[in-house]
Amino acid sequence: FLLLAVEKHRRYLRWEKIRDFIVKQNDARGDAFGMDYYDQKAKDLVKKYTQHDKQFKEKGMCDESFVRYFLSFDNLIVDPTKFDIFMDMDKPLAHYFISSSHNTYLIGSQLTGRASTEMYRQVLLSGCRCIELDVVDSKRKNDEPEIKHRNTPVRSVPFLQVIVAIRQCAFKVSPYPLILSLENHCGPRTQAKMAQYLVDVFGDTLIRQPLKTHPIIENSPLPSPNDLKYKILIKNKKLHQNTNLNINNNYSGQTHFKKKSRTQFDRE
Secondary structure, three states, rough: OOEEEEOOEEEEHHOOOOOOHHHHHHHHOOOOOOHHHHHHHHHHHHHOOOOHHHHOOOOEEHHHOOOOOOHHHHHHHOOHHHHHHOOOOOOOOOHOOOOEEEOOEEOOOOOEEOOOOHHHHHHHOOOOOOEEEEEEEEOOOOOOEEOOOOOOOOEEEHHHHHHHHHHHHHHOOOOEEEEEEEEOOOOOHHHHHHHHHHHHHHHHHHHHOOOOOOOOOOOOOOOOOOOOOOOEEOOOOOOOOOOEEEEEEOOOOEEEEEEEEEEEOOOO
């Protein structure tokens, strides 16, 4: 689309062009309405998305207003009727496309931005069911896991702070399972601490053992979304080499380590 009009050094899209945009969208979906309908809808959208910009309220949308409309529920790429559950949710989990997020924690550039817990809240509240956590050792050498974009100056955020935010928003929008995709770059001691945090924060919602109805054996299907409602799954690679560690966590202070048993948390 071309922003054809310019006023006081600000570009804007005339309402007629917005109408043409809506017509093309509806044609693609097979909808058919009269031009009067499209004229009125375009004018209503202009009023809605320029209500705080009186300069363009009757003429059209400036760049910022059009972006707000473009990313809104008024311009959904999915047919709104499909938002209600209409599929069979009893098939194995691998039979479904899963709404996923890459570098979920990032605000801004991958090289110069920062990590934020707020991004996890936002993607979960938008319906995402697979989120990514890039976990690294703390630069403070205190065995605390942190989340950041590895080998970049991106500022980190504490792992514990992130998973608490995830717990708060995990099932606000959807009851179906949430997958935590861990890109794990931590040493064994930090991994042990991370494992204990996951257990302490998520409790019974965290899947730690195979479901009795779906054992991990050859030709056994994965559980279905309905089987895994309100459950959190961890996606992570296993370490090839085991490390003897046992965690005694009082959860109100430091996590203490004793060299005793093996923890199978993985480094990517």
